[in-house]
Amino acid sequence: AEPALVEHFEATLARHDRIEPRDWMPEAYRATLVRQIAQHAHSEIIGMQPEGNWLTRAPSLRRKAILLAKVQDEAGHGLYLYSACETLGTSRRELTEKLLTGRQKYSSIFNYPTLSYADVGTIGWLVDGAAICNQVPLCRTSYGPYGRAMIRICKEESFHQRQGYELLLTMMRGTDEQRAMVQESVDRFWWPALMMFGPPDADSPNTGQSMAWGIKRNTNDELRQKFVDMSVPQAEALGVTLPDPDLRWNEERQAHDFGQPDWDEFRAVVRGDGPCNAQRIEHRRRAHDDGAWVRAAATAFAARQAGEESR
Ligand code: FAQ
Numbered sequence: 643a644e645p646a647l648v649e650h651f652e653a654t655l656a657r658h659d660r661i662e663p664r665d666w667m668p669e670a671y672r673a674t675l676v677r678q679i680a681q682h683a684h685s686e687i688i689g690m691q692p693e694g695n696w697l698t699r700a701p702s703l704r705r706k707a708i709l710l711a712k713v714q715d716e717a718g719h720g721l722y723l724y725s726a727c728e729t730l731g732t733s734r735r736e737l738t739e740k741l742l743t744g745r746q747k748y749s750s751i752f753n754y755p756t757l758s759y760a761d762v763g764t765i766g767w768l769v770d771g772a773a774i775c776n777q778v779p780l781c782r783t784s785y786g787p788y789g790r791a792m793i794r795i796c797k798e799e800s801f802h803q804r805q806g807y808e809l810l811l812t813m814m815r816g817t818d819e820q821r822a823m824v825q826e827s828v829d830r831f832w833w834p835a836l837m838m839f840g841p842p843d844a845d846s847p848n849t850g851q852s853m854a855w856g857i858k859r860n861t862n863d864e865l866r867q868k869f870v871d872m873s874v875p876q877a878e879a880l881g882v883t884l885p886d887p888d889l890r891w892n893e894e895r896q897a898h899d900f901g902q903p904d905w906d907e908f909r910a911v912v913r914g915d916g917p918c919n920a921q922r923i924e925h926r927r928r929a930h931d932d933g934a935w936v937r938a939a940a941t942a943f944a945a946r947q948a949g950e951e952s953r
Contacts, residue, residue, distance in 0.1 A: 655855065660784060670851075676730050723788075763806045772869050779859035832884055837908045
């Protein structure tokens with residue numbers, strides 16, 4: 643690349659300013675962004691499934707309307723992110739193809755099943771909570787279209803988190819059986835939620851370069867710590883126990899000490915061997931095949947419009 647272009651790229655990063663689609667960028671910077679943004683987009687789309695599982699069995703019309711709106715928001719987030727990714731020169735068709743053939747990932751968390759309605763609340767509280775912790779700093783990411791997509795997504799995620807917490811609070815004010823359902827759900831989701839932040843910094847191959855490029859603004863362990871510190875008082879207010887015997891306040895560090903998730907389980911889930919990996923991809927493939935006629939119709943319509951315009 644021309645030295646002036648490289649200099650412009652470096653100077654933009656140094657100013658903490660945004661790189662835009664038409665700016666020159668190193669190919670590795672582009673590839674890292676495509677990897678991360680695509681993974682993020684796929685997570686939003688696959689992430690519709692665990693909660694979608696309860697849409698037809700919501701306990702009231704009100705809960706059903708809330709859940710339907712949340713799942714629809716997730717589709718929207720996926721679409722903003724696919725659009726941001728397209729500004730880097732990839733198509734949505736290509737990204738979908740890579741997801742379906744296992745060449746791109748999505749978040750490990752969505753490979754766990756939702757076994758009770760309390761899981762809808764726990765996903766809102768812990769999974770959206772972890773997502774917010776990770777995504778608020780990404781509003782300042784160095785790539786313009788990604789950062790701007792994050793701003794809107796974070797507003798909606800905060801709302802999702804409140805809705806999950808409110809659901810759990812309602813259940814905790816209910817019967818002993820409902821309280822036990824909440825605790826059981828939190829016991830299952832706590833460790834997978836901690837895994838959402840990625841491997842420990844010492845085993846994270848991408849963090850160093852991604853921080854240097856301003857794609858990531860914090861390390862995986864920094865954000866995991868922040869999430870734990872944020873969740874402890876919320877768990878207390880709710881009246882649930884977090885399933886970690888090593889969890890305690892460290893006065894010296896002014897932060898909580900906590901145990902490590904089972905990193906072997908994490909690697910297995912990321913590799914494709916989690917409890918629901920095959921089911922999630924199979925469902926996504928079926929939805930993609932069922933939608934083929936919509937894509938064909940839209941393409942034919944666009945071609946006809948273009949023909950009419952040129953006439
Ligand atoms: N699951 O070197 P690092 C949501 C992979 S929130 C699967 O540390 P990096 C909202 C990683 O890709 C969830 N794979 O990687 C919602 C890499 O593999 P690769 C989505 C993981 O990128 C809520 C390898 O391990 N949020 O959807 C995971 O620097 C409720 C080594 O890792 C985002 O994607 C994992 N948990 O840091 C929706 C946020 N962790 O690609 C519905 C944006 C790591 O080299 C309902 N992404 N890997 O083959 C990020 O911030 C980063 O990509 C990290 C990973 C922090 C996830």
